[in-house]
Amino acid sequence: MIVTTRRFICLAVAGGAAMLLLGSRAAAQSGGPTWSQLTPQQREALAPLAAEWAGMPADRKLKWLDIASRYPRMSPEGKAHLQARMAEFSKLTPEQRQTARENFQRAYELPRESRESAVQQYQALPDDRKKELGERGRRKDAAKAAEQKK
Secondary structure: OOOOOHHHOOOOOOOOHHHHHHHHHHHHHHHHHHHOHHHHHHHHOOOHHHHHHOOOHHHHHHHHHHHHHHHHHOHHHHHHHHHHHHHHOOOOHHHHHHHHHHHHHHHOOOHHHHHHHHHHHHHHHHHHHHHHHHHHHHHHHHHHHHHOOO
């Protein structure tokens, strides 16, 4: 059987993709990659999560790695914003993280125009009103956590 160069390249690419997929699945089943197994670029992007990486579930690691893959293409402002949000997220309690995930999911179930309108309305609020809303959210989180402990 004669394999043309084009066919060989296609087979090589398909084989490589299959190996990557199997490697990702194996990493997910084994708890995901360790911090030392990440590339320097991935460690740079995910630096705010370094302290908790070892205890993170494999599926979460894979989601963060997906985000890290987009990091090199971000603007310096985008990179700073992402890392600031990561640092904030890493300081949240498990209950607060779950609430944040639920809020994020709910927000992205809305039509884009509604989401953008809500963001604009929030950004137009005075700082004291934003703080008040943040405090209200923290009280709700605390009450929810206390209820779950009962």
